[in-house]
Amino acid sequence: xxxxxxxxxxxxxxxxxxxxxxxxxxxxxxxxxxxxxxxxxxxxxxxxxxxxxxxxxxxxxxxxxxxxxxxxxxxxxxxxxxxxxxxxxxxxxxxxxxxxxxxxxxxxxxxxxxxxxxxxxxxxxxxxxxxxxxxxxxxxxxxxxxxxxxxxxxxxxxxxxxxxxxxxxxxxxxxxxxxxxxxxxxxxxxxxxxxxxxxxxxxxxxxxxxxxxxxxxxxxxxxxxxxxxxxxxxxxxxxxxxxxxxxxxxxxxxxxxxxxxxxxxxxxxxxxxxxxxxxxxxxxxxxxxxxxxxxxxxxxxxxxxxxxxxxxxxxxxxxxxxxxxxxxxxxxxxxxxxxxxxxxxxxxxxxxxxxxxxxxxxxxxxxxxxxxxxxxxxxxxxxxxxxxxxxxxxxxxxxxxxxxxxxxxxxxxxxxxxxxxxxxxxxxxx
Ligand code: 4AD
Ligand code: MG
Numbered sequence: 279x280x281x282x283x284x285x286x287x288x289x290x291x292x293x294x295x296x297x298x299x300x301x302x303x304x305x306x307x308x309x310x311x312x313x314x315x316x317x318x319x320x321x322x323x324x325x326x327x328x329x330x331x332x333x334x335x336x337x338x339x340x341x342x343x344x345x346x347x348x349x350x351x352x353x354x355x356x357x358x359x360x361x362x363x364x365x366x367x368x369x370x371x372x373x374x375x376x377x378x379x380x381x382x383x384x385x386x387x388x389x390x391x392x393x394x395x396x397x398x399x400x401x402x403x404x405x406x407x408x409x410x411x412x413x414x415x416x417x418x419x420x421x422x423x424x425x426x427x428x429x430x431x432x433x434x435x436x437x438x439x440x441x442x443x444x445x446x447x448x449x450x451x452x453x454x455x456x457x458x459x460x461x462x463x464x465x466x467x468x469x470x471x472x473x474x475x476x477x478x479x480x481x482x483x484x485x486x487x488x489x490x491x492x493x494x495x496x497x498x499x500x501x502x503x504x505x506x507x508x509x510x511x512x513x514x515x516x517x518x519x520x521x522x523x524x525x526x527x528x529x530x531x532x533x534x535x536x537x538x539x540x541x542x543x544x545x546x547x548x549x550x551x552x553x554x555x556x557x558x559x560x561x562x563x564x565x566x567x568x569x570x571x572x573x574x575x576x577x578x579x580x581x582x583x584x585x586x587x588x589x590x591x592x593x594x595x596x597x598x599x600x601x602x603x604x605x606x607x608x609x610x611x612x613x614x615x616x617x618x619x620x621x622x623x624x625x626x627x628x629x630x631x632x633x634x635x636x637x638x639x640x641x642x643x644x645x646x647x648x649x650x651x652x653x654x655x656x657x658x659x660x661x662x663x664x665x666x667x668x669x670x671x672x673x674x675x676x677x678x679x680x681x682x683x684x685x686x687x688x689x690x691x692x693x694x695x696x697x698x699x700x701x702x703x704x705x706x707x708x
Contacts (some may be wrong), residue, residue, distance in 0.1 A: 280352075284516035286320035288355050291367045297352040298323065298367070302345050302378070302402065312340045314372075315362065316351060319406070324361040324431075325351050327369040336372040336519070346378040369497065393694070394415065397708045400698055407538050408695055414535075414686055418527045419480060419501055419680075422520050428503065430472040433466035433481060435459060439658040446486045459484035462677055465662045467504035470636060471673055472665065480680070488703055491580050492692045493630065493682055497701040504675035510609075510619035510637040514676035516594055517623055517633055518551040521593060521683070525549035530686060539688055545591070545627075546687065553623070554594040561586060561596045575603055578622075583630030590626035597621040606648040609635040623678075625686035632683050635676025642666040 303317035310329030315322050315613070327340040343349060344505070350373045353524050358366035382395055383402075388688040392399045399405055423430065436450070436457045447458040463479050470477050483500035505513070527548035536543050558578075565572045568585050578586070578596065587594065598617045601610055608618035619635030639645045645666050656663070681696035694700035699708060 282350075284320040285316070285318050285323045288323060288367070289321075289363070292355050292357060295354050295370065296367070297350060297371075298325075299350050299375075300348070302343055302347045302349060305343065305345060308339065308453060308550055314343060314349075314351075316342060316349065316367075317401075319401075321369055322363060322403070324358070324363070325353060325367040325369050325372075327372055328421050329434065332369060332372065332434065336369070339374050340369065340372040341598040342377065343372075343374050344378045345381045346398075348375040348378075349373060350375060393700075393705065394708075396699060403538070403643070404694070405698075406527045407535050408684070408688060408690070409698060410534055411532065411539070411679060412680075412696065414532060415524055415526065415684055415687070416480065416499075418519050419520070422523045423478050423503070426476070426516075428476040428478050431467065431470050431474065431477045431479050433460070433463035433479055435482065439662065448486050461485060462500065462503050462616040464504065464675060464677065465659075467502055467675060468607075468665050469662065471504045472508050472669055472671070475506045476503075477505075483677075485529055493580065493685065495681060495693055495697065495700055495702060496706075498682075498693075498697070499680040500677055501680055502675065502677040504673060505673050506673050508637075508674040509672065510597075510621065510635075510674055513635050513637065513676060514597075515551075515704060517621075517635060517676055517678075518553050518593075520678075521553075521623070521632075522550050524683070537607065541688055545689070547594070548591050553592055553705075555595060555621070556596055557598040558596060558600065558617075559598070575600055577603060578631075580630060583624055584628040587626050587630055589622045590624075592626055593632070594624050594626070596624060604636075606652045606654060607638050607645070609639045610644070612636075619674075625682070627686070627689065629682070629686035629689075631679075632686060633676050633678045635674065637672065637674040640666055640670040640672050642670065 280297050282299050288296045288298060298316055300316035300318040302314055303322050304315040306313045312327040314325050316325055319668055329337050338617060351369055351371040352371040353367040355367055359505050435461045436456060448463060450457050461483055463481060467477050480501045482497050484497050487494055518656060525546040529543040533543060561578060562572050565582050565585055570582055570585055599620055601616060601618050608620050611617045611619050618636060622631050623633035624630050625632045643665060645663055646656060649659055681693050682694035685693050690696060
């Protein structure tokens with residue numbers, strides 16, 4: 279049986295013969311010599327096939343192969359300063375597994391074409407590295423919550439009641455009745471909280487927002503958590519710890535990936551508690567001082583977030599928002615009921631909001647009143663209000679957009695590159 283090596287292992291076996299299974303990344307041929315760079319999930323390696331040194335079948339296979347063909351190559355590993363990564367494989371045997379048709383992506387392509395050919399573009403070094411960071415961020419999130427003894431739960435995706443703004447919901451036919459794709463699992467997490475006390479989930483959320491911005495997706499992966507007996511302050515502390523944990527892990531353990539993606543690990547090393555806190559009022563004052571036109575009760579939009587965070591090195595909290603512009607479930611501040619006990623977390627360097635969180639209303643009468651005040655139909659929230667009816671406890675929670683977090687961590691220009699197959703206002707394919 280042939281033992282296969284990955285590129286990352288092969289370069290540690292100088293002088294020995296290894297067999298790689300990969301795809302053709304680049305190809306150059308002159309005279310009786312073919313330089314073919316092989317890619318696998320661990321890296322790239324230049325291979326050199328000499329017509330004189332291999333049998334006729336291998337030479338034909340190397341000559342015939344094309345960009346993105348799948349290949350199996352055997353040869354001896356050596357150091358070579360001229361090769362792209364400093365190593366080269368002297369080929370003894372070359373075999374094509376699947377010959378690729380002419381690859382539609384060449385060196386300089388429009389963004390539009392790269393999105394149309396996303397399924398193929400995901401093979402690029404850049405996308406491969408981003409997708410690794412994405413997977414690692416998901417892993418670190420789960421590690422963090424496991425260390426803190428949270429339970430991961432799985433809420434429904436099809437729902438009847440929305441938690442956030444109702445107008446931005448994708449409607450679907452549910453056996454002749456209307457249902458919606460979930461915008462947030464929060465209400466379900468709150469319902470599971472009296473059973474498991476500390477819960478989180480990491481599932482898709484859907485927003486039919488007609489926003490064409492660099493930070494809106496129609497389908498994104500939402501990390502949400504809900505904790506019994508957590509105050510708004512406990513909640514913020516947890517978010518600070520979570521975001522710092524992710525950044526520290528990526529900085530410490532993923533140096534080669536960061537380097538490949540051109541990210542300075544120092545930008546992540548500085549992300550440690552405590553984060554700066556400012557109130558909604560402070561934020562408005564700051565924005566007005568920095569040339570933004572703002573009125574009381576205005577939302578803080580994408581441009582404002584940029585102004586607020588571009589000079590920051592660490593995320594900042596914006597707390598204490600007016601009750602009039604926030605969701606029904608947020609607990610009014612008992613000392614100042616015009617405001618709610620909430621905070622949004624804004625990522626630095628202009629990236630903006632990555633988390634929304636708050637303490638929840640746990641009192642049935644207040645909850646019922648707020649649902650009616652906001653013109654929502656209490657009937658749709660009967661089951662949800664049972665959480666307040668049967669053994670209510672103070673509790674808090676938050677939701678973090680994973681793609682926005684990855685966009686910030688890797689300083690990407692656009693959120694679409696933080697997810698393999700982005701769904702945006704004008705795109706649900708491939
Ligand atoms: O601020 P949002 O709407 O809050 C909620 O959904 C709450 N129920 C969360 C909670 O308290 N459990 O969304 C939370 C986060 C935002 O801060 C943002 O990071 C992300 O979800 N998000 C989006 N990410 C990508 N594309 C979109 N269209 C997003 N909308 C929100
Ligand atoms: Mg928000």
